[in-house]
Structures are given as C-alpha cells and as structure tokens.
Amino acid sequence: MTPGDRAAELARLGGAIESTRPPSSDRSELPPLPGAAEGNVVLRLAPFPNGALHIGNARMLYVNDEYRRRYKGKLYLVFDDTIGSEEKRVDPEIFNVILNDLTIAGVPPDAVFYKSDRIPRFYPWAVRVIEKGGAYLCTCPAELLRRNRESGTPCPERSQTVETTLEGWEKMLGGAYAPGEAVLRLRTDLADPDPAFRDRVLMRLSDLEHPRVGRKYRVWPMLEFSWAVDDVELGLTHVLRGKDLVIEDRMEEFIWKLLGVKGPPFLHWGLLRLREAKIAKSKSFKEVASGVYDGWADPRTWSIDSLARRGIRAEALRRFTLSFGLSLSDIEVPAETLYAENRQLIDATTPRKSFVPDPVLVEVDGAPELGTVSLPNHPDHPELGRREVPAAPPYWLPRAELERHAGEELRLKDLLNLVLPTGPVPAGTPTLRAHFAGRENKKLPRIQWVARAGSVPVELLELDGSRRTGRAEASLLTAAPGDIFQFERVGFVRLEDRWKRGTEPVLACFGHP
C-alpha cells in the first residue's frame, strides 16, 4: 500500500485514531525501580577509597541519588575498604576527600559504613556457606589455582568434607596459615562456561596494615562475598552499579540461593568517560602524591572537586550524568556537552568582565578625551546592572589579536576604533602606537581591552595545569573568592578559593568556553 492509498483507506475507515504515544521528552527520565514504593527504598554508594571521586563516579552518585529522591528512600555510603592488595591500597586520606566530594556533589549520605568495621560479621556467613557444602579450603598456590580454573581441573581439596572444611576454616582464623597459603573458595561448577565464575575465592589472608584497623584482622573477605553479606545485612532493596561488576551479581545470587536468603535485584549502567579526561585514578594518585598535580582539585584530575573549582555546578553534573539514563553502552562524551549544561545554568546570571591575556600596552594617537564608560554587566540582562570603567589610553590589548590584525582597523569593544601599526609585535613588553579611527560602531573585528589606569594583573589557571597571565578590570578586586564571571571572548572562570579579596594578582580558574 502506498502512503497515498493508505491515507485514502484510512479516511474510508473513518480517520486515524488519536495517537496515544506520549510525546518524547527532551530530558530522558530514569525507568522506575522494580518493586519500589515510596519510603521503602534503600540504596548504597560503594567507592573504593583510593582516590577522589571523578566524573565516572558521578554517574553512580546521581543515579542513586535520583532514585533516593524519587522514592524518598535512604542512601548509604559504604566504604569498600577491605584490605585490597599491594597494588591497590586504601589511602587513609581519602575517606575525608570522598565525604567532601559528596558534599560538593550535593549527594549527602544518610549513613556511613566502613567495611573494615564489619569484618567479624563475615565469619559466621562463611561458616553458613561451608555448612551448606558450598565452600572448601584450598591451599593451592595462586598460580596453580588460576591454571586449574582455566582448564576446569578440580584440586584434590575440592572434594573435602564439610567437617574438614570447618576444621580448616578454624585453622585459617587461628593463624595456622600464612597469607597465600590458604583461601576459602566457593564451590560453583568447574564446568561453568564462564571461566571467571569457577570456584571464586570468598575469604583470604592478608598481613597488610589497614589504615583504619591496622593488623587487627588477618582473614579478609573478597569484595563479592562481602557484598553478598552486606547487601542483605544492611537491608538494601536495590543495587545499582556499573556493568563492570555484573559477575558480582552472579556470585551474590549464587550464595543467596545456597543459603536460602533473599537479596535485592541489580541494575546496571555502562562505562561513562569524558573524551578529554582519559585519566586513570591511579595516575592521578601518583601525580597528586608526588606534587606534580596541585592536589585532587587540579583540573587535570577531572575530579568532582576540580570541576567545582572551575565553576561547574553540581546541578550541571547531575543533569549531564542523568541524561544518559541507565544505558548499558559504554560511552565517551565530549566535555562540551557538560559545559553546555553548565552554561545553560549560569549564563543569565553571570556578569561579564574584560580580561586581556598576554597583554601588550598600546597608546592611541589622536584619541579624544576619554574618562570612563558605562558598560552593562550582561548584554542581555539589564537587571544585572552596569559598571563604570576607566577608558583613557593606553590600553592593554591581547598580543594574539595585535599580531593577527597588524596594520588593520579594528574595534575596542564598546569603546572606539583604531588602526594598528604594521609589522610584527616585538617580544617583551613594548608599548605600541596605534591611531584613533573614530568611535562609530562599525562592522569591524571586535576585541576586548582594559585601560592601564583601571587594570589589575590576573593569573588564570588553565585546564592543562599551566597559568596564564593577563590584565583585567580592576573591579575584580572587590569580588569574592568563588565568584563566577565570564571573561568576554575567553570563557567562564571562577575566582579561586585561596585568593584573598583585594590582593594582586587576582587568581582565577578557567571553567569552560
């Protein structure tokens, strides 16, 4: 049937039925949580404390928080600080960093738990699993264990009796084994098609010193087992986690089925990366520790803290991360998308200022008497008021523009037109001489300027960690740390917290275009 025939046929039958399809919304909404009702939802955040929260973690934060809000539920922060490994150590400083990150992000936890406080709770569960015949004590070296798992070969201990396992478990707890000499393994199925799921380790030994509990415990749970226990003991109703942790679902469900307990369902999302932020937490950790980076708020870490430092609102981050829904695809998004979100939030209320990067002093021959000019703080929002700025030459002008437009006529925005001298701009700190060319608002390239008499030095921290110097309007001196401005033709910036009002140079951090 052609579209025309179809329309005719439709008309003959009495016209189309009114569409019941809901209009697709411009902002996608998260799907409902299965089995959730207002007031009965308990969720958790479980970051490993080895670094500040970054953009990838933000998704975990806001998805969980969004559901907490929607169902008026609870959201726990559970530090996943089991003992880790030599390569993956718990950083004692980081507990507070993460707590602070949550505050910045606007996601306050309803309660805070530390896995390291809960170690003894895992022991009786281990015994329960053993008594169900679900585990055995394996003394294979790690290397052999791995090979056997791959080939599906059982080690001799796999067939040990429950009694033997219980004895072995007691010996393990009692200190009869050194780290690496024995582990408690789950008895799944060595023929499981997924090699990753074969007889995984439940509990193991470690002599590493834990930053919170020292050497109080030697027998530590593996992540999956600890969650099989805590997701039940903490009364969680849903577990929302990245899809990199799907095998943990299977482990937990296997254990729950074995013990006949009921655990929460799992929901996942895919990996989220910012194109510009191809950084690993461990790399940032190294650079922060060695002092190459200016702490976790260094823009190069792309941590939540660093985004706040740049003036990116938590709300922008929230909208940004929620816009991806619960999609399972691994995605890489340009930071511009986040900037667009933030711009939408702050543009209308952000005052404009003139900032001249890499400034060169320029005298203007033939200029009329110029005292001050009155400029709007925002071109589209008069309610933000106006400001008076000194307007007499000489002016600081951006070196890059002087070079690009040598010998040409251009316009100092909102002020006057001038003709630049020809030839290259000498290095160093020369004073150039330009010629006045009227005040008429002509169609000319427009550049920002600041009169020498009304300027202050500014140090602008860039995203690559470098510091750019420039001159800006002196009115910046009366602003407060944390204030956000748009430097015209440059971008949005935020005044640094460590800057003191009234002091020079003014310290600012670049946010985004």
Add this chain to the structure above:
RNA sequence: GCUCCCGUAGUCUAGUCCGGCCAAGGAUUCGGCGCCUUCGACGCCGUAACCCGGGUUCAAAUCCCGGCGGGAGCACCA
C-alpha cells in the same frame, strides 16, 4: 581462547520488552541566517542515523538466525 554486555546522525540519547501511530523524537556539535557592541546568549533554518546479511510478517529500528564491530570479565584488586 572462553563468558557476558552493547551497536539509532560527528557525539550522546528516546523508541526495542508488548511489530503498525517512526518516511525515527530530543540534546549537543557543525553550517547558514537574524539579533545583541563577545568567539557568549537568544531566535529561525539546515546537514545528518536504525552495524551488515538472511528469515518470519500485510507490516521490522523493534521478533528469529548468522556475521561483523566495540567494551568488560576470566586476581588470594575493587
């Protein structure tokens, strides 16, 4: 190699479960125009997508089969 997940425009996403209101909606980017004394904002216009191949069906982005591509897991890390 084995297991699981994912594949809609440049980049994301809605739609896929329950086939037809989808000649595919939204955001962002990009291009053009307008406006404003910013390369910002706003308005209008535009470019642009169902991974490929079969099958089922009157009808497939949606169901089935087979490929291909990408990601993750296969740690006594989390």
